[in-house]
Structure formats: C-alpha cells, structure tokens
Amino acid sequence: MYRDTYVGNLDAEAAGTTVTIAGWAARIRDQGGVAFVDLRDASGLVQVVIAPDEVPELVDVARSLKREYCLKIIGDVRARPPGTENLDLPTGAVEVAARTVEVLSTAQPLPFQLDDSIETDEQVRLQYRYLDLRRDRMSRNLKARSRAVAAIHNNLDAAGFMEVETPTLIKSTPEGARDVLVPSRHRQGHFYALPQSPQLFKQLLMVAGVDRYYQIARCYRDEDFRADRQIEFTQLDLEGSFWGQDEVLATIESVVSDAVAAVRGEGLSLPLSQMTYAEAIDRFGSDKPDLRFGMEIADLSDVFAASEFNAFASVVEGGGVVRAINIGESESSRSHLDGIIERAKELGAKGLVWMVVEQDGTIRSPVAKFLESGEMDAIRQALSGELGDVLLLVADEHRRASHVLGQLRLDHGRPDGHDDLSFLWVTDFPVFEVADDGGLAPAHHPFTAPRSVEELRDSPETAVAKAYDLVVNGVELGSGSVRIHDPAVQQEVFDILGIAPEEAHQRFGWFLEALRYGTPPHAGFAFGIDRLVSVLQNEPNIREVMPFPKTQTGFDPLTSSPSPVTEDQLAELGIELRPDAEESLEAHPAG
RNA sequence: GGGGGCGUGGUGAAGCCAGGAGUUCACGCCGGCCUGUCAAGCCGGAGGUCGCGGGUUCAAAUCCCGUCGUCCCCGCCA
Structure with a gap:
C-alpha cells in the first residue's frame, strides 16, 4: 500500500494516528541532525520530521534526499511543539514523525524551480510542462477547470440535456476562420477539416429530435494566436428545440453561475444585465465592453x-x-x-x-x-x-x-489584480458588419435567424439578428443565436448574404436537405471553457489553464510538434511538398 | 501581412544607450558545518561560444544587417 491518506487531510484531529503517505519532496531542510521534508501530494503539503535521536537508522536516507524525489513515508502524526506551528500552512498545526522513508523514485536536478520565486520563460515551462504542472499555481488551475466542467455537466444533466458527441473529422466549409485540414488516404487529394465548432451537427441533432443537446467540444481554428486564442480550444456547446433567446440566456446563466460557484465558491446574481450591440458600441466602443470601470x-x-x-x-x-x-x-x-x-x-x-x-x-x-x-x-x-x-x-x-x-x-x-466579475449579455447584433472596403460582411454564420426577413431584405445594413454574446470583464466568452429552421428562409438569407444558390448547394446542400424534414425551431449557444476559467483564475492568458498548450507559432516545445513526416507517409496520402515547404523544413530543423 | 518587447552559467535579472579581459547580484546545483527548521542558516566550490550568421572596428554581449525563437498588440478570428 502506497498510502492510506492524503497529506492535506492531516490536521490537529489526526494527531496520534499513524499514517502512510506518498508524494514528492518539495523542500528539504537538513539541520545536520533533525531534518524536515515538506512532502507534497495532490492534496497539499505536510512537514515530515526525520529525527535521528528518535529513529537513528533514518540518518543516511535523510542525507540522500533531493528535491522532487518521490517518497513513501510511514510516520506518526503529532502536534508540533509549541511555537513551531506554521500558520501559513493548512497542515501547519501538525507534523509527521517519520518511522520509515522509502525512495520510490529519484529526480534529476530540475531545469527550473517549482516555487513561484522566479518567473520562468514560458517556452522552458512548456518543454517541461509535466514539471510546470506540479507547481501550485498550475495545479490549482487544473483543479479549477475540472470543477467548473463538473459543475457544467451536473447542471445540464439535471436540466435534462443529453450529451452527444459529434465527429472531429468533418467536411470543410471554408468560411470564417481557416480550417485545420487532415488528408484522406482512401481518397487522395480529398481532405477532412477539424470542426471550428459542432454548429451544423448540433442543428442536425435538433432535426433528429434530440431536443436538448450539449457537449464539451474541442474546436479548431487556424488563425493567428493571441493571449485568448489557441489553434485548439474547448467550448461548451449546447442547443435546444422549441426554444427562443430568453430560454437560452436563462440556461446559460444558470450553467455559468454554477461553474463560477464551483471555482469561486459563490455564484452569480441573476439575471445578468443586458445591453444591445448598438448601445455597447456607442457607450464603450466595443461589442464586448468591460464594465468593471x-x-x-x-x-x-x-x-x-x-x-x-x-x-x-x-x-x-x-x-x-x-x-x-x-x-x-x-x-x-x-x-x-x-x-x-x-x-x-x-x-x-x-x-x-x-x-x-x-x-x-x-x-x-x-x-x-x-x-x-x-x-x-x-x-x-x-x-x-x-x-x-x-x-x-x-x-x-x-x-x-x-x-x-x-x-x-x-x-x-482596465483594472488588474482584483477579483471582480462583470458579466454582460450583448444582444441584437447586426446581421452585417461594414467591411473596410465599405461593403457588407456577415457578422455571424449564415444560419443565424434575422429579426425579420423583410428588414433584412429592405435595409440589410441595419438589419438585426437574433444573436447574442456573453461577455465577462471585456472578454467575449461565447455567442449564440436563434437559428433559421425554414429552408426557404435559409435560402433567402444565403441569397442576401451573397452566397449563390449553386455555391450554397455545393457547400451546405446536405444541411439544407436536412432542414426540409420537419425542423423544429431551435436556438443555442457556445462559450469558451478556457476563457471562462482563465478569467475566474485571474490568469492573463488561456495557456495557463490548458495543460499542454502551444506557442504563438503553433509549436509544442514538449513533443516538438508539428514535425516532418516520412516520404512514405506523404506518398500514401498522395502529397508532395512544394519547394517553399522544403525550405521551411530546412529553416526549422527537427527538434 | 504589419508594429513592438525580449534572448547573457540550470533559472531569473543587471551590464548594451555611451565598444576595452565573461564582470556582477539573487535562486538553484556540488562539497563542508549545523538537532526545531519552514523560500532554514553559515562557509567554500563548480558552472556561460552573451540565440545563430554576417558586417563595422585595433577591439563587439554592447553598434549595424540578416535570421531563428518567444511574448504582447494591429490585421485576421462566419
């Protein structure tokens, strides 16, 4: 048996018991005689005392210990001698007097320190992410994320939602962000795309009668990286039939409030405030205003x-x-x-x-x-x-x-360094945005329902969509809309958006076909889990709440991906590299 | 596609503007001392092609050009 308790459970009440604990030597303070080892496991930290006058045979092993050695210790929990309690430590009232110390695994000197005294270059942290994640900050972020996701599952399950998985190898529908492409071996020259979101599949699930769908879904968008953007990220995706905007907002509010409560200990005061897009732009110059100031x-x-x-x-x-x-x-x-x-x-x-x-x-x-x-x-x-x-x-x-x-x-x-959360719905987005060339560009995906088709036809530049965003502290958490469920309306919207019938048919024909079989009115939403958790944890970027993120150029310093593949692999896929790709291979020698 | 910051022993920083011997500080590491510490303390030691390439110069970590990496921002992200 490696352990019978987590060290975080050890408090004054545990004094007098004998425990078996296992973890890592976070810090070692060798006094020459008595030595102290701060043993860390997933639950926290406790001080272990190795006292030669009590257990002489432990002197040698005590001397041999180094940081981050993995240890199993059997010892007696006892109250610390008066005056030596450590109030900064949750377990600081007690210590574990070691009877045996077993080295389960030794550790090389670390590439960087795991305490927070020195801010380490992020590339080094990512290269040794498994060590970085041992740090208190990262460990807390992982836990917070897990708790938030659990709260989301609990909330939606209780509300009768069905969790359904959708494919991650799908048809490319180039629009919006760049697709991440995956070549097909069986059909050379053909490619799958990784989903930018499960948008069309969840609408198919509405046609299929699923009624209330949700999924914690991985999404992929091949655009330039930012503090709040990675090539792959995670969204809570949900959709409901016989639903309108008000029901969607109420559901999301409840879910987000539970997630906030799971991380912060206290939920949100509901309902959240709302503001139209026009007002947000006019008063704050942004469609995602930060209302903390x-x-x-x-x-x-x-x-x-x-x-x-x-x-x-x-x-x-x-x-x-x-x-x-x-x-x-x-x-x-x-x-x-x-x-x-x-x-x-x-x-x-x-x-x-x-x-x-x-x-x-x-x-x-x-x-x-x-x-x-x-x-x-x-x-x-x-x-x-x-x-x-x-x-x-x-x-x-x-x-x-x-x-x-x-x-x-x-x-x-913009304030920093405090815990305020300022949530806001931004509603009544326009159907179109004015592009830099003065033309109109769709502000949402083309399945978003307009407030009225007549308005869209008569004055497209001011037409309003049944679309809404959720914003917290100036961060766009996610967006949703009421969808078009009438194929005739969908056809007309494509037309007004400037998507020709043949083009629409080629790209979305399969979807338009589905709409013809009794599609229920439906609406939904999706928000970024990474963004939500990073805000709740006061982290400046989403990488801090992702276990294995990539750098700004999409590189993973831990595994050195992406990487070249063999000629054989390419040949199987019918792919040959162009000269500029060959040059890139030389400029980025394999790691 | 564009703008900016950064790259110096294992980690973090100073040195660069104003060129003059790899100099300094903190942490870590190695060795020694130390029986109540808790970012332990004290003494000693090792460890660096100053990202890479080119140029200017008697002389380059320092100035110039290029390049690679990284972070932030603009564009992009239906």
Whole structure:
C-alpha cells in the first residue's frame, strides 16, 4: 500500500494516528541532525520530521534526499511543539514523525524551480510542462477547470440535456476562420477539416429530435494566436428545440453561475444585465465592453460643429462625429501623449487630439487656440473633466471613432489584480458588419435567424439578428443565436448574404436537405471553457489553464510538434511538398 | 501581412544607450558545518561560444544587417 491518506487531510484531529503517505519532496531542510521534508501530494503539503535521536537508522536516507524525489513515508502524526506551528500552512498545526522513508523514485536536478520565486520563460515551462504542472499555481488551475466542467455537466444533466458527441473529422466549409485540414488516404487529394465548432451537427441533432443537446467540444481554428486564442480550444456547446433567446440566456446563466460557484465558491446574481450591440458600441466602443470601470465615451459633435477648429468641424459636416473619453489624471508629458497618438493611429484613427484640464478650468491642448471658453466649458462638462484630467478626442465616422476610443479606454482604464466579475449579455447584433472596403460582411454564420426577413431584405445594413454574446470583464466568452429552421428562409438569407444558390448547394446542400424534414425551431449557444476559467483564475492568458498548450507559432516545445513526416507517409496520402515547404523544413530543423 | 518587447552559467535579472579581459547580484546545483527548521542558516566550490550568421572596428554581449525563437498588440478570428 502506497498510502492510506492524503497529506492535506492531516490536521490537529489526526494527531496520534499513524499514517502512510506518498508524494514528492518539495523542500528539504537538513539541520545536520533533525531534518524536515515538506512532502507534497495532490492534496497539499505536510512537514515530515526525520529525527535521528528518535529513529537513528533514518540518518543516511535523510542525507540522500533531493528535491522532487518521490517518497513513501510511514510516520506518526503529532502536534508540533509549541511555537513551531506554521500558520501559513493548512497542515501547519501538525507534523509527521517519520518511522520509515522509502525512495520510490529519484529526480534529476530540475531545469527550473517549482516555487513561484522566479518567473520562468514560458517556452522552458512548456518543454517541461509535466514539471510546470506540479507547481501550485498550475495545479490549482487544473483543479479549477475540472470543477467548473463538473459543475457544467451536473447542471445540464439535471436540466435534462443529453450529451452527444459529434465527429472531429468533418467536411470543410471554408468560411470564417481557416480550417485545420487532415488528408484522406482512401481518397487522395480529398481532405477532412477539424470542426471550428459542432454548429451544423448540433442543428442536425435538433432535426433528429434530440431536443436538448450539449457537449464539451474541442474546436479548431487556424488563425493567428493571441493571449485568448489557441489553434485548439474547448467550448461548451449546447442547443435546444422549441426554444427562443430568453430560454437560452436563462440556461446559460444558470450553467455559468454554477461553474463560477464551483471555482469561486459563490455564484452569480441573476439575471445578468443586458445591453444591445448598438448601445455597447456607442457607450464603450466595443461589442464586448468591460464594465468593471466607467470612462464612457462622450459625444462632442455638437460642440465642434460650429467651432473654429476646422479639422473637426469639417468631419462633423461630412456626417462624422467627434467623440472623446476622459482617462483621468494621467501623465501629461509630451512624449507620453505622443505615444497615445501613435497608438490611436495603429488602431485606425487618422489622428487624436489630447486635452489637459488646467487649474483655472481652461484647457491645455494643441488645438486650444481654436476654442472659445464656452466650448472649453462644454467639453469639460461633457467629460466631467477635473483638474489634471487627460481627455482624448477622435473625429471620424461613428464606428471608427468609437472603436479607437474603446481600445484607448481599455489601455488606460482596465483594472488588474482584483477579483471582480462583470458579466454582460450583448444582444441584437447586426446581421452585417461594414467591411473596410465599405461593403457588407456577415457578422455571424449564415444560419443565424434575422429579426425579420423583410428588414433584412429592405435595409440589410441595419438589419438585426437574433444573436447574442456573453461577455465577462471585456472578454467575449461565447455567442449564440436563434437559428433559421425554414429552408426557404435559409435560402433567402444565403441569397442576401451573397452566397449563390449553386455555391450554397455545393457547400451546405446536405444541411439544407436536412432542414426540409420537419425542423423544429431551435436556438443555442457556445462559450469558451478556457476563457471562462482563465478569467475566474485571474490568469492573463488561456495557456495557463490548458495543460499542454502551444506557442504563438503553433509549436509544442514538449513533443516538438508539428514535425516532418516520412516520404512514405506523404506518398500514401498522395502529397508532395512544394519547394517553399522544403525550405521551411530546412529553416526549422527537427527538434 | 504589419508594429513592438525580449534572448547573457540550470533559472531569473543587471551590464548594451555611451565598444576595452565573461564582470556582477539573487535562486538553484556540488562539497563542508549545523538537532526545531519552514523560500532554514553559515562557509567554500563548480558552472556561460552573451540565440545563430554576417558586417563595422585595433577591439563587439554592447553598434549595424540578416535570421531563428518567444511574448504582447494591429490585421485576421462566419
């Protein structure tokens, strides 16, 4: 028997018992005589005492121990001598006096330290992820994730949902993100795609009468990596028949609240607040506003419409707007403010005007000479400007000005280092977004139901979809929609989206066919488990809550994947590498 | 596709702007001392082609060019 208890269970009540415990030597403090070993297992840490005057035969083994040796120890739990208790340790009231110490496995010196005293380069952590995961932080993240997922399963199972698996080798329907492709051996030149989501399959399950479906599904999108994006990630995917938006939101709220409670100990106050897409853009310059702080966007178009400052006045005259935020008391050196202007340009603004509120209520700014005192007053009032506040103004079309200010708002207002959770539904998304070339691009997948087909046909640029996002602390957790269940409507939507009938038939014909067999009205949602857990754990990126993530270029330093394959493997698939791929092989020698 | 930060013994940092012997600090590692420590302490020691390649220079960790890796951001992510 390797153990009869976890070390985390050892408290004052366990004193007087004899236990068998097993784990790793997290730290060793050899006093020359008595030695202390902090033994860590999956439950926590306990101090083991090896005392030569009590058990002389343990002297040699005590001397031989190194960090991260894997040990089995039989010993007596006893209260620590008065004055030596460790209040920082949950098990700090007791210690285990060793009778026997068995080395189950030795360990080489570690490539990095497992305590949190030094922040190790992430590539090294990933290369030795199995050691990194022993660290308290990562161990806690894994546990939190497990608890959240368990809560989700419990909630949906109790609510009558059926867990159904869908294929991970599916038909490629190039749209949206790039597909991850898998070559077929039986049909050379043909490829499977890994699913970007189980979207169409879960809709087929609705046609199939499953009624309430869910799945914790792995999804794959081959786009550039970010702190909150990996090539593969995990979503809770769900769908229900004879359902509408209100029921979906209520279900998701209940699920998320249970997941939050499982990790944080306390659920959410329901229902969550809601805001339309239009309001979110207007007030916060984002479709995923972070409501943990204010700093709302104010509109100054009226002030500048008649002002002497022609650059702004002409923008307003041309149908644009002048919008602004107050980032509060901030460094107002020229170089710092120039940096903000650069950032604004990076975000797509033509320029940015800063203003600093002075002692006498006047405004210091490169454009101050164009402003009358009444105009300065109006600006200060609109932005509640106090002494020392820095105001940032952008003139552009409404959408772009809002977007730029929304980002600057995050740059300067986003809090860090506290535990607040600010959940928000964003509803009434538009069917189309205005692309950079001025054209319309679908904002969602083409199976999203419009609020009305007539509206979509008559004024597509303002048409609203029955689509909704869940946002927490400025992170888009997930999105969902009411789906189209009428094949005629689906056909028409394809048409309005600019997908020709032949094209629609070729890509989605199998799906359109399915809709013709008595499809129930249905709706659903999907949200990112990685993102949710990373927010709940206050982690800055989702890699910290994924056991084996990849680097920004999709590389896994632990296994050195992706890697070249043999000529034979390629030949079986009918694949030959192009010259530029051969060059890439030389540039990235196999690890 | 683009912008920025970083790459220095096993780990983390300083040194780089302003070129002058691989210099420094913390942790770890190895050896010694130490019988109540808990990020133990004290003494001693080992360990580095300054990511790689090229250039400038009498001289390059330091300046320049390229390249690889990594992180953040813009674009992209129906």
